[in-house]
Amino acid sequence: MRSHLIGALALAVLLGLPALAQEKPPEKPPEPAAPVTQTTPPATAPAAASATPAEPAALPACSDCHADQAKAFAANAHAHGQIKKGEVPNALCESCHGDGKAHIEGGGDKEKIFKPAGLLGSNKTCMSCHDISNDRISRHAGMHANSAVVNCLTCHSIHSSEAHAPHLLAKKQLTLCDSCHMTQVSSFRNKPYAHRIGRGGMECSSCHEPHGRPGAASLRTTSAGELPCLGCHADKRGPFVFQHGAIAVGDCMTCHEPHGSSNPKRLKRSTVSQLCLECHSPISGTTLGSQPPSFHNLTLARYQNCTTCHVAIHGSNRDPQLLK
Amino acid sequence: MNMKRFVANWLSLPILAIAFAANAQVVPFDLEIGYRWLDLKGDTGMYRTQINERDGLLIHNFTLATSDFEGHNSLTDRFRIDVSDLGSGPAQSVRMEASRANAYKLRLGYRSTDAFSALPAFANPLFDQGIVPGQHTEDRRRRMFDVDLELLPDRAIAPFIGFTSNDNRGPGQTTYHLGQDEFLLSQDLHERDREIRAGASFHFASISGQLTQGWRSFRGTESLSLASGAGNGNEPGNVLGQPVTATSITRTDQTHVDTPFTNFFVTGQMTDRVRLIGNYVRFSADSSGSEAESSAGSFTSFAISRFFTGLTESATSSAKNKTWRGGLRTEVNLTPHIDLLAGYQREKRELDGSALINDVFLQSILFSGFDRKDIATVLQATNGIDRTDEVLSAGISAHAVGPFSFRGEVRESQQDVTVSPDLSEIVVPGSQSGTFDRRIHTVDLNGAYTHSGFMLGAAVKHDSADAPIFRTDYRGRNRYRVRAGWMTPKKLFRAGVTAERTNQSNDDPGIGYDSKLRQYSGEIEVSPIEALHFRGSLSQFRADSNISIRFPQNFTIGQSVQTEDGNAREGGVSYLKGPFSIDASLSRFHNRGTLPFNIDRHKVRATWDFKNKTGLAAELDRDKYDETSGFFSDFNATRYGLYFRWRP
Numbered sequence: 001m002r003s004h005l006i007g008a009l010a011l012a013v014l015l016g017l018p019a020l021a022q023e024k025p026p027e028k029p030p031e032p033a034a035p036v037t038q039t040t041p042p043a044t045a046p047a048a049a050s051a052t053p054a055e056p057a058a059l060p061a062c063s064d065c066h067a068d069q070a071k072a073f074a075a076n077a078h079a080h081g082q083i084k085k086g087e088v089p090n091a092l093c094e095s096c097h098g099d100g101k102a103h104i105e106g107g108g109d110k111e112k113i114f115k116p117a118g119l120l121g122s123n124k125t126c127m128s129c130h131d132i133s134n135d136r137i138s139r140h141a142g143m144h145a146n147s148a149v150v151n152c153l154t155c156h157s158i159h160s161s162e163a164h165a166p167h168l169l170a171k172k173q174l175t176l177c178d179s180c181h182m183t184q185v186s187s188f189r190n191k192p193y194a195h196r197i198g199r200g201g202m203e204c205s206s207c208h209e210p211h212g213r214p215g216a217a218s219l220r221t222t223s224a225g226e227l228p229c230l231g232c233h234a235d236k237r238g239p240f241v242f243q244h245g246a247i248a249v250g251d252c253m254t255c256h257e258p259h260g261s262s263n264p265k266r267l268k269r270s271t272v273s274q275l276c277l278e279c280h281s282p283i284s285g286t287t288l289g290s291q292p293p294s295f296h297n298l299t300l301a302r303y304q305n306c307t308t309c310h311v312a313i314h315g316s317n318r319d320p321q322l323l324k
Numbered sequence: 325m326n327m328k329r330f331v332a333n334w335l336s337l338p339i340l341a342i343a344f345a346a347n348a349q350v351v352p353f354d355l356e357i358g359y360r361w362l363d364l365k366g367d368t369g370m371y372r373t374q375i376n377e378r379d380g381l382l383i384h385n386f387t388l389a390t391s392d393f394e395g396h397n398s399l400t401d402r403f404r405i406d407v408s409d410l411g412s413g414p415a416q417s418v419r420m421e422a423s424r425a426n427a428y429k430l431r432l433g434y435r436s437t438d439a440f441s442a443l444p445a446f447a448n449p450l451f452d453q454g455i456v457p458g459q460h461t462e463d464r465r466r467r468m469f470d471v472d473l474e475l476l477p478d479r480a481i482a483p484f485i486g487f488t489s490n491d492n493r494g495p496g497q498t499t500y501h502l503g504q505d506e507f508l509l510s511q512d513l514h515e516r517d518r519e520i521r522a523g524a525s526f527h528f529a530s531i532s533g534q535l536t537q538g539w540r541s542f543r544g545t546e547s548l549s550l551a552s553g554a555g556n557g558n559e560p561g562n563v564l565g566q567p568v569t570a571t572s573i574t575r576t577d578q579t580h581v582d583t584p585f586t587n588f589f590v591t592g593q594m595t596d597r598v599r600l601i602g603n604y605v606r607f608s609a610d611s612s613g614s615e616a617e618s619s620a621g622s623f624t625s626f627a628i629s630r631f632f633t634g635l636t637e638s639a640t641s642s643a644k645n646k647t648w649r650g651g652l653r654t655e656v657n658l659t660p661h662i663d664l665l666a667g668y669q670r671e672k673r674e675l676d677g678s679a680l681i682n683d684v685f686l687q688s689i690l691f692s693g694f695d696r697k698d699i700a701t702v703l704q705a706t707n708g709i710d711r712t713d714e715v716l717s718a719g720i721s722a723h724a725v726g727p728f729s730f731r732g733e734v735r736e737s738q739q740d741v742t743v744s745p746d747l748s749e750i751v752v753p754g755s756q757s758g759t760f761d762r763r764i765h766t767v768d769l770n771g772a773y774t775h776s777g778f779m780l781g782a783a784v785k786h787d788s789a790d791a792p793i794f795r796t797d798y799r800g801r802n803r804y805r806v807r808a809g810w811m812t813p814k815k816l817f818r819a820g821v822t823a824e825r826t827n828q829s830n831d832d833p834g835i836g837y838d839s840k841l842r843q844y845s846g847e848i849e850v851s852p853i854e855a856l857h858f859r860g861s862l863s864q865f866r867a868d869s870n871i872s873i874r875f876p877q878n879f880t881i882g883q884s885v886q887t888e889d890g891n892a893r894e895g896g897v898s899y900l901k902g903p904f905s906i907d908a909s910l911s912r913f914h915n916r917g918t919l920p921f922n923i924d925r926h927k928v929r930a931t932w933d934f935k936n937k938t939g940l941a942a943e944l945d946r947d948k949y950d951e952t953s954g955f956f957s958d959f960n961a962t963r964y965g966l967y968f969r970w971r972p
Binding site for chain 1: 583843915
C-alpha cells in the first residue's frame with residue numbers, strides 16, 4: 001500500500017510537471033471588477049477602489065436605489081477603508097457585482113448586473129481574496145471546497161446575514177450545519193447528554209474548522225496542536241505518571257461520544273463496567289490492556305460501576321490503579 | 325449570580341460598548357434582557373445534569389456592531405460585541421472584536437459553562453438500596469477568557485500576542501477506596517490554566533505562514549475530606565473479622581504542569597499551479613505533583629497482608645510529555661477545479677513519569693499465616709509510553725466539474741506504540757506492556773451531483789487494519805452515507821434525507837467485535853407565504869455492538885451487548901408578520917435500547933414590538949424526561965422567560 005501511495009505521489013508530481021512548464025490557462029475574465037481587498041492598504045488599493053475619484057459624475061450612486069443595502073453595508077467588514085463621506089462608493093459595489101453602468105443605464109435591469117450566487121459567484125468574488133490554505137485549512141480543496149453543492153454563499157450572506165451570528169453567516173450556525181449534517185445535529189438536539197451547542201457558549205465551529213481539510217484536519221486544535229476537547233478540559237491533558245492507555249494510545253473518542261449521547265458522561269456504553277471490560281478482558285493476550293481485573297463480582301452494583309473506585313480514570317500521579 | 329452582582333458586572337458591558345461606539349457611523353444594536361422562571365418537578369440532579377437553566381436575570385441576546393471607516397473615532401473603526409445568555413444561563417458567552425484598518429485587530433472572548441452532575445445511577449454502588457443521587461457529583465463552573473491582539477494586520481509581517489485563561493472550580497463528592505471499603509469524600513477543586521502566546525504572521529510574495537510560541541501553565545488543587553456521617557463506608561460488615569471504618573480522611577493533591585509550545589506553518593505558492601504547505605508543532609509538558617494524606621480508623625489491606633489503624637502518605641511525582649508533529653503537503657492545481665493532493669505527516673509522542681510514594685501504615689498487624697508482600701514496587705514507579713504515528717495520503721479533488729463534485733483519497737496510517745509499565749501495575753503478567761503496531765489503509769470517496777435545486781451526494785469510506793492495539797479496535801470498517809435534497813427556487817419547499825451506516829468488526833479469536841450503526845434522517849420545510857414557515861423532521865438511529873468479554877467473578881466468557889434504538893420526531897411552525905412573530909416546536913425522542921428513555925420537548929417563543937424600537941419576547945421551554953426502567957431520574961421542567969427587547 002505504501003508503495004502505491006508513493007507511486008500516487010510521484011504521479012501527482014509528474015502530472016503537475018507539465019503544468020509547471022506552462023502558464024496557467026487564462027480563465028474567462030470575471031464579471032466583477034478587481035476586488036477591493038481588506039488585505040491591501042488604501043494607498044495601494046486595486047484599481048476599482050482607487051478609480052472612485054474618476055467615476056463619471058453622470059452616473060447615479062448605487063445607494064440611490066439600494067439605500068437599505070448601502071446603509072447596512074457600511075457596517076460590513078468588506079467596507080473597511082472604502083466608505084467616502086458616509087457614502088458607499090460605486091466602486092465598492094462593483095468589486096463584487098461588476099461594472100454597473102449597463103445596469104444603471106438600463107433603468108435597473110437585473111439582467112445587466114452580476115449577482116454573485118452559487119459556485120460561480122463564490123469563485124469570482126469571495127475566492128479572489130479568501131483563497132487561503134495552510135496545514136489545516138483549505139478554502140480551495142478542503143471539506144467544504146467551493147462546489148455546486150456547497151460554496152461560500154451557501155453559508156455566508158454578504159447583505160442579509162443573521163444579526164446574532166458573526167462572520168456574515170446567513171443563519172445561526174446550528175441551523176446552517178443542520179441542513180446537511182442532520183444526524184449529528186439531531187444528536188445534539190435530542191439526546192440527553194450533549195454539549196450545549198447553539199444555547200450560548202459553544203457552536204459547531206468550536207471544535208470543527210468549517211474550511212478544514214478532510215479527516216482529522218477538519219478538527220480545530222489547541223495552540224499546541226492537541227484535540228479540541230483539551231482546549232476546555234485542560235485537566236485531562238496530563239501528563240500523568242499513571243496514564244490510562246485508552247487516552248495515551250487512543251484519544252477521548254475511545255470512550256466518549258463527542259456530540260450527543262444516550263449514556264451518562266457521554267460514554268459509549270450505558271454501564272461503566274461494560275465499557276471497561278470490552279478492553280480489559282483476558283481472552284486473548286495480544287492486545288494492550290487486556291489483563292484481567294482482580295476479583296470483581298459484576299453481579300453487585302458496586303462493581304458494575306468501575307469508576308466508583310477507579311475515580312482517576314483519565315490518569316493519576318498517585319495511584320497505579322487510578323484509585324485517586 | 326445575584327441580581328446586584330449581575331447588574332454591576334454585566335450591565336457595564338453594553339454601557340461601555342455604547343460609549344465606545346459613540347462616534348460611530350452605523351450602530352446596529354439589539355438587546356434582549358429579562359427574567360427566566362423555572363418550574364421543576366422530579367429529579368433535580370438529573371435536570372441540572374442535562375439542562376441546568378435556572379431562575380434569574382438574563383441578557384438573552386445583545387449585539388452591537390459599529391463601524392467608523394472615516395476616522396471619527398481614532399481608537400477603532402470597527403467594533404462588534406455579541407452576548408448570549410449572560411446571567412443565570414448555564415452557558416454564557418461574550419465576544420468582542422475591535423479593529424482599526426492597518427493598525428490592529430483585537431478579539432476578546434469570555435465563556436462560562438456550568439458543569440453539574442448528580443446522576444442517580446451513575447457510579448452509584450448504593451443504587452440498589454434506593455439511595456440517590458450517586459456519590460460522584462460535581463457542581464463546577466468553568467470560566468474561559470481569551471484575548472488576541474494582532475498588530476499591523478495584512479502587512480508583510482504582522483505580530484500578535486494572545487492570552488487564554490481557563491478556570492474550573494467548585495465543590496463535588498467522590499469516593500475513595502481504602503482499607504477494603506470505599507468512603508464518601510467531600511471535594512473542593514480549583515484548576516487554573518493560563519496560556520500566553522506570541523508570534524507573527526508573514527507574507528512575502530508567494531510565501532506566507534505563521535509562527536507561534538506559547539507557554540502554558542496549569543495549576544490544580546484538590547482538597548478532600550471524609551464526608552459527614554460517611555465513616556462506616558459503603559460496605560456493611562467486617563473483613564476477616566475486623567470492622568472497616570474511618571474516623572477521618574483528609575487529602576490534598578497539587579499538580580503543576582508547565583508546557584512551552586511552538587506552532588509553525590508555511591504555505592508556498594511555488595507556481596500558479598503548485599502549492600506546498602509545511603507544518604510543525606512541538607510541545608513539552610512537564611508535570612510535577614504532590615500529595616499529602618492522613619487517614620485514621622480501622623482498615624484492611626490484602627496487598628500487604630495487614631490490618632492497620634491509620635495511614636499517612638506523601639507522594640511526589642513528575643511526568644513528561646514530549647510531542648512533535650511535522651508534515652508536508654502539496655496541492656497541484658491541474659485545472660481550476662481539479663486538484664491533486666498529497667501529504668505526509670509524522671507525530672512522535674514520548675510520555676514518561678515516576679512517583680515516589682511514602683506510606684506509613686500506623687499500628688499495622690500482619691494477617692496470620694500470610695507472607696509479607698514487598699511494597700517496594702508501590703513506592704516507586706516509572707512508566708513510559710512511546711507513540712509514533714505516520715500518515716501518508718494522496719488524493720484528487722474535483723470540486724466543480726459541471727454539476728458534479730468528487731473527492732477521493734487513499735491514506736496509510738502507521739501507529740507504533742511501546743508501553744513500559746511499572747511492575748506495580750501488573751495484576752497478571754502479560755498484555756500490560758510491550759510493542760504494538762497497527763497499520764490502517766483507508767480509501768475515502770465522496771461525490772455529489774446537483775441540478776435545478778436537486779442534490780444527491782454519496783460517500784464511502786473503507787478502512788482496513790492489519791492488527792488491533794486495543795480489543796475494541798476494528799480490523800475492518802465501512803462507512804456509507806447518502807444524502808439527497810431538493811429545494812424549489814424561491815424556497816417554497818425544501819426536503820432532505822440522509823442515511824448513514826457504519827459497520828466495524830474484528831473477527832480475531834477471543835474478541836469477536838462487531839458494531840453496526842445506522843442513522844436515517846429526513847426533514848421537510850414548507851413556506852407557503854414568506855411570513856409562514858412549517859418544518860418537520862424524523863430521524864431514526866440504531867446502534868448494535870457486540871464483543872466477547874470475560875467476567876472477572878467466575879472467568880466465564882460472555883457477550884457485552886449494547887443496543888440503542890431510537891427515533892426523534894420534530895415539528896414546528898414560525899410566523900413573522902409586522903410587529904409579531906411566533907416560533908413553536910415540539911419534539912419527542914424515544915430510545916428503546918439498553919438504557920430506554922423518552923424525552924419530550926416543547927418550545928414556544930413569541931415577540932411583539934409594541935413600538936418601532938422596543939418590544940417584548942416571551943419564551944416557554946418544557947423538557948420532560950422519563951426513563952422507562954425506573955423513576956429516580958425522571959423530571960418535568962418548564963421554563964418561562966419574559967424579555968424586554970430594545971433595538972434603537
